Amino acid sequence: MKFATVQAGDETLYGIVTEEGFTALSPHFPQWSTLRDVIAADGLHILAQAANAHPVTHSTESFTYQIPVPNPEKIICVGVNFPDRNAEYKDGVEAPPNPSLFIRFPRSFTGHDQPLIRPPETPQLDYEGEIVIVIGKAGRRIPADTAYDHIAAISLSNEGTLRDWVRHAKFNVTQGKNWDQSGAIGPWLVPFTAAAQLDDIRLTTRVNGELRQEDRTARMIFSIRQQIAYISTFTTLVPGDIIITGTPTGAGARFDPPRFLKPGDVVEVEAEGIGILRNTVRDET
Known part of the structure; x- marks a missing residue:
């Protein structure tokens, strides 16, 4: 079952996506x-029944x-979470003991299927394909071995980044990660019901059909269970919170010369059991 939020005319609706189209359930x-609100009420299964x-x-x-x-309430992103991604930094430092977050x-x-927006201030719009988890059950100091009990659904993200702006300051990347419409989430939510949906699935990113990123969740430095446990130590996770779990090596900045996104490009993030998140690129008008 694929749950989506869509815009149809002047209406914002949620419901089910199938090959035939969209069924509005809201x-x-x-x-x-x-x-x-559906997730907070543990209502995804009710929507699934209603869809029939x-x-x-x-x-x-x-x-x-x-x-x-x-x-x-919160969108928390995990950085440098694949072994090859850590090696990209070429600083001789082993993987850190705790995850990097922003x-x-x-x-x-x-x-x-919406465009990522490249702003006039910089041409360095980059892609990062990632798995998304959506929290369904609130918790604080969640043990790793029960972390999956707190996931309602999974999705995909292109965690688009303006590369030069993440280096504007010494201790943060916030300004390079938050340009309007620089990233994407979707297309839909897939209910999370089994560990096999996350433990070892293939994640890829293609730009204009060319494979740029490829890895498996089993190779994450910090597993999704560990991420939930660590994050919930310092903040209460609530239904609807989003964790974007880390990108493999192969972003445009790592090529020589860099291969940043430009208007007309098509970026596809794909993961087994979830689907394909597709976006074009255009300049801000």
């Missing part, structure tokens, strides 16, 4: 304004995708 559940009773309401061409959870704002993401 009109039947006025108590839940967004998928975040309702026909497709929108053809594929009649709606556009938004980020699936439109108003998360925060992104919802406005910095757009939906599936």
Whole structure:
């Protein structure tokens, strides 16, 4: 089952995506304004049951995708989380004992099949394909061995980055990671029901059909279980919170010369069991 948030005309709707199109379910559940509310009420299975009773309401061409959870309290990103990614830094330092984290704002993401925006201040828009987890059950100091119990769904992200702006200051990357519509999340949420959906799945990123990134979640320096345990030590995770779990080696900045994104490029992030997140690129107008 694929749960999505879409824009159809002047309406924002949530529901189910199938090969036939989109089935709007939000009109039947006025108590839940967004998928975040559905997740907080542990209602994804209720939506799944309701989908069987309702026909497709929108053809594929009649709606556009938004980020699936439109108003998360927190979007927490994990950096340098694959062995080859750590080696890219060429500083001779082994993987750190704890994950590197930073925060992104919802406005910095757009939906599936929408353009990533390259701003006039810099041409260094880069791609980073990643697995997304969405928290379904609140928790603080969550043990790693029960961390999966707190996941409601999984998705994909292109954690787009303005490379020169992440180096504007000494101790942070915030300004390079939060340009409006510089990244994407989607296309949809896939309910999380089994460890096999995350433990060892293939993640790839293609630019104009060329494979640029490829790795498996089993090779993460900090597993998704560890990420949840560590993050929940210092902050309470709540339903709808998003964790973007790390990108493999192969981003554009690591080529010589760098291969940054330009208008007209098509970037596809794909993972087994989730799907393909596709975005074009255009300049800000």
